[in-house]
Amino acid sequence: MAERxxxxxxxxxxxxxxxxxxxFFAGYPITPQNEVPxxxxxxxxxxxxxxxxxxxxxAAINMLFGSxxxxxxxxxxxxxxxxxxxxxxxxxxxxxxxxxxYANVVRGGPGxxxxxxxxxxxxxxxRGGGHGDYRVFVMAPNSVTEMANFPKRCYDVAFKxxxxxxxxxxxxxxxxxxxxxxxxxxxxxxxxxxxDWTIGDAAGRERRVVKSYDLRPGRLEEWNFERQxxxxxxxxxxxxxxxxxxxxxxxxxxxxxxxxxxxxxxVKLARDxxxxxxxxxxxxxxxxxxxxxxxxxxxVKNILVVEMSLGQYIEDVQLSVEGAAPIHFHGxxxxxxxxxxxxxxIIKKIMGK
Numbered sequence: 001m002a003e004r005x006x007x008x009x010x011x012x013x014x015x016x017x018x019x020x021x022x023x024f025f026a027g028y029p030i031t032p033q034n035e036v037p038x039x040x041x042x043x044x045x046x047x048x049x050x051x052x053x054x055x056x057x058x059a060a061i062n063m064l065f066g067s068x069x070x071x072x073x074x075x076x077x078x079x080x081x082x083x084x085x086x087x088x089x090x091x092x093x094x095x096x097x098x099x100x101x102y103a104n105v106v107r108g109g110p111g112x113x114x115x116x117x118x119x120x121x122x123x124x125x126x127r128g129g130g131h132g133d134y135r136v137f138v139m140a141p142n143s144v145t146e147m148a149n150f151p152k153r154c155y156d157v158a159f160k161x162x163x164x165x166x167x168x169x170x171x172x173x174x175x176x177x178x179x180x181x182x183x184x185x186x187x188x189x190x191x192x193x194x195x196d197w198t199i200g201d202a203a204g205r206e207r208r209v210v211k212s213y214d215l216r217p218g219r220l221e222e223w224n225f226e227r228q229x230x231x232x233x234x235x236x237x238x239x240x241x242x243x244x245x246x247x248x249x250x251x252x253x254x255x256x257x258x259x260x261x262x263x264x265x266x267v268k269l270a271r272d273x274x275x276x277x278x279x280x281x282x283x284x285x286x287x288x289x290x291x292x293x294x295x296x297x298x299x300v301k302n303i304l305v306v307e308m309s310l311g312q313y314i315e316d317v318q319l320s321v322e323g324a325a326p327i328h329f330h331g332x333x334x335x336x337x338x339x340x341x342x343x344x345x346i347i348k349k350i351m352g353k
Contacts, residue, residue: 004179010035012148012180013103013167014043017075020152021187022101023049024074026063028056028082031115032171033105036077057082061089061102068098069210071198073155073189077103079171080121081112083129090164091130095212097197097227099158101151103167105174108334116335117171119257122312125168126286133224135231137165137238138285140256144178152184157238161230162197168285170308172258172337240283241292245271249278251351252296252325254317255306256282259338263306266343277347285316293320302350303327306343308336 007015014036017025025044027037037053044051050067054060060076067074078086083104093100106121108114128134137157139150147169154165199210214220245267246252255263260281270277280296282289297303303325305314310333318327330346332338 004181006177007144007148007180008035008177009144009147009169009173009175010105011039012144013077013151013169013174014039016148016151016182017101018043018047018049019182019184019186020155021073021189021192022075022151022155023047023189024064024067024072025049025076026052026054026060026067026074027076028054028060028078030079030082032107032117032174033077033079033103035174036103036105057085058089061086061093064100064102065089065093065096065098068093068100069096069199071192071195073101073192075101075103075151077105079105079107080109080118083121083124087124087130090136091128091132091134092212094128094130094134094136094164095132096210097162098164098210099155099162100164101154101158101166102164103169106168106170114335115171117173117258117308117337118333118335119170119259119308119313120310120333121168122285122307122309125166126288126316134227135163135234135286137161137163137234137287138168139166140168140283140285141173142257142260142281144173144176145180147173148180149183152187157234161234163230163234168257170258235287238284239287239289239292241289242281242283243292243296244279246278246280246296248276249299250276250301251347252278252280252300252303253306253343253347254280254282254293254303256285256313259306259308262338262340263343265340266347269340269344270347275347275351275353288316288320290320293317294322294324297321297324300325304330304343304347304350306330306338308338309333
């Protein structure tokens with residue numbers, strides 16, 4: 001059995017990024033993700049990397065633009081309003097086709113909100129977040145082990161398609177502690193290939209410019225069409241999901257992130273009491289696993305969407321199932337956390353029990 005280590009979610013996220021080859025981190029403190037930069041501040045120098053405590057979130061994301069342009073694996077992290085401040089820079093990175101990785105450990109909102117866990121940033125994450133036509137590869141862990149292992153997948157996708165990638169977590173996952181088992185060996189950055197898109201005119205390389213704009217008539221439109229082809233490929237090949245008990249269920253429950261663990265407990269309660277209930281969890285929020293939802297919806301009488309917001313995730317479920325079954329909703333916003341028992345009571349009500 002592989003070695004397991006007790007870790008806090010934020011620290012596992014940081015260690016996972018380091019093991020995946022991250023050697024540059026720039027960030028700014030905000031609860032509930034502060035353990036990420038704190039951990040990076042001492043681990044990054046140990047690995048020969050660079051940690052910068054930026055003067056602001058805006059500064060941090062623009063530092064990523066510069067460092068990513070060299071071909072390095074880079075990272076920043078924040079929480080809700082901090083990610084909002086980074087959105088312009090994320091859009092610039094997308095426009096320059098730079099493979100960056102970042103994490104949002106979501107807190108209650110809107111505005112400054114509170115430091116409680118929430119899922120109110122779903123629209124921001126899955127629709128790009130900043131200005132212009134672009135998307136971000138988004139993964140939603142539901143355990144500390146997934147917090148540790150998803151950074152490598154995010155880097156792999158980011159560099160394969162030259163897009164921003166992110167982990168969308170929340171305060172529960174950031175602060176909870178669990179035994180962690182890494183499912184990949186540490187990556188040596190010295191083994192990474194040379195890229196033909198990195199900034200040049202140094203160390204004997206040809207002169208290259210990395211930029212997010214082109215003022216020649218029609219050129220920017222061509223860039224956007226070309227980029228959309230990559231997004232189409234991502235949607236076709238990179239979606240991921242997990243399911244339990246969906247082959248024979250009458251009611252399908254769906255949640256993501258930490259909320260999916262609570263829903264799983266509710267589904268177990270229902271199953272233990274003889275109710276045919278299943279669970280479908282998206283692991284990638286973009287690309288959303290549309291085909292899995294469309295197929296699962298064919299044989300069910302009802303679908304229950306549970307999220308820690310007032311109805312954002314539900315829209316992708318509605319678009320995916322295309323009216324195949326009635327959709328019910330249970331949302332708790334701004335730090336409200338549902339319990340398995342309250343979800344179970346909703347399940348019984350929907351099923352007429």
